[in-house]
Amino acid sequence: MKKILDILKKILAYYTPPMYVIKKMKTPDGVDGHLVSYTDKHSFVAEQYKVLRTNLYSLSPRETLKTIVITSSQSQEGKSVTSCNLSYTLSLDTEKKILLLDADFRRPSIHRLFGIPRKPGFTDVLSGLVELEHFTKKPTFGNLHVIPSGTLITNPSEFLSSIKMRNLIKELKTSFDYVIFDSPPVINVTDSCILGSICDGVILVVKAGITPKNMIEEAFTMLTHAQAKPKACVLTNTSIPVYYYYVSRYKYYYKYRYGYRSDTPIDTSVK
Numbered sequence: 001m002k003k004i005l006d007i008l009k010k011i012l013a014y015y016t017p018p019m020y021v022i023k024k025m026k027t028p029d030g031v032d033g034h035l036v037s038y039t040d041k042h043s044f045v046a047e048q049y050k051v052l053r054t055n056l057y058s059l060s061p062r063e064t065l066k067t068i069v070i071t072s073s074q075s076q077e078g079k080s081v082t083s084c085n086l087s088y089t090l091s092l093d094t095e096k097k098i099l100l101l102d103a104d105f106r107r108p109s110i111h112r113l114f115g116i117p118r119k120p121g122f123t124d125v126l127s128g129l130v131e132l133e134h135f136t137k138k139p140t141f142g143n144l145h146v147i148p149s150g151t152l153i154t155n156p157s158e159f160l161s162s163i164k165m166r167n168l169i170k171e172l173k174t175s176f177d178y179v180i181f182d183s184p185p186v187i188n189v190t191d192s193c194i195l196g197s198i199c200d201g202v203i204l205v206v207k208a209g210i211t212p213k214n215m216i217e218e219a220f221t222m223l224t225h226a227q228a229k230p231k232a233c234v235l236t237n238t239s240i241p242v243y244y245y246y247v248s249r250y251k252y253y254y255k256y257r258y259g260y261r262s263d264t265p266i267d268t269s270v271k
Contacts, residue, residue: 030115037085038142049089052234056086059231060201067169067179067199069103069228071192073219074185077207078236080109083182091144096177099136099145103181103195105156108149110182114141121150126159126168136175145176160194169198186219196228204230208238 025033033039037046059065070086072079087100101122102110111118124130125147140146153159172179181199183192196202202223206216223230 026115032113032115034081035084035088035113037089046085046089049085052086053089055232056090063200064177065200065231066173066177067181067201068231069181069183069192069196069199069202070205071183071196071202071219072185072205072207073187073211073215075107075188077185077205077211079185079205080104080113080182082203082205082234082236083180084110084113087146087178087180088142088144090178090180091139091142094143097145097175098143099147099172099176099179101147101179101181102149103160103183103191105149105153105159105191106184106189110146111148114146116140116146116148118148119150121148123150123153123159125150126162126164127151132168132171157190157194160191166198186222187215190226193222193226193228196223196230197226199228201229201231203232203234205234205236207236210237 027033027039031038036043037049040046056065056068070079070083083100087098090096091098100110102108103122104110105123108118111121120130120134125132125135129151135147136145159165169179181195183195186192186204192202204216204219204223220230
């Protein structure tokens with residue numbers, strides 16, 4: 001764990017703010033300009049999400065990671081923008097079925113980014129008010145299926161830790177190649193730890209020059225203590241090539257190995 005944190009600290013010390021400027025705040029069909037992989041498909045940033053997609057394919061060669069939680073240690077790190085752009089980029093492969101769910105019940109934003117209604121949604125499916133087929137029978141956006149957060153609830157943790165949630169994940173894994181969950185920051189609430197413990201892997205978004213080292217360490221510690229499986233970090237808020245590092249295995253301590261060298265997606269987060 002110390003090794004990866006030392007590397008991140010050195011990287012964060014030298015990074016400069018991104019130079020990419022969003023060309024449109026909203027498209028005519030209501031899509032937010034932060035969804036760069038859709039609104040500016042040929043841009044440098046959109047290409048980096050394709051790199052991230054390739055790295056995801058190679059992340060676990062022995063066993064496919066079908067259910068993935070994307071989170072961050074604190075807010076304003078770009079987790080929701082990363083979730084949306086990665087999901088849309090994955091859906092460009094028309095041979096694969098991709099589902100994006102907004103599991104951030106406290107501060108949902110997926111519906112705003114895609115320009116779709118917030119409800120009905122995820123919470124309504126878990127409550128039994130809406131059938132899952134309402135969202136899965138046909139794509140919501142291009143080739144991508146999207147389930148927004150749904151009706152606001154007061155007990156998100158209880159919803160996520162329910163038997164219904166576990167059964168829902170099992171059902172989704174039989175229907176989709178990848179299921180992406182956008183979840184709240186780890187340190188703020190327990191939602192991501194709960195969800196991470198019943199999914200195949202967790203990707204932690206880290207904002208260069210902003211996220212303190214101790215918060216990264218605390219987030220990883222909380223996830224592993226909850227039996228979640230951190231698999232990778234995505235570094236945002238940078239425009240130069242960096243190394244991707246990911247967890248190869250862990251027992252009492254993390255052991256990291258070199259992953260891929262690439263330009264990371266630039267953070268243009270709205271959260």
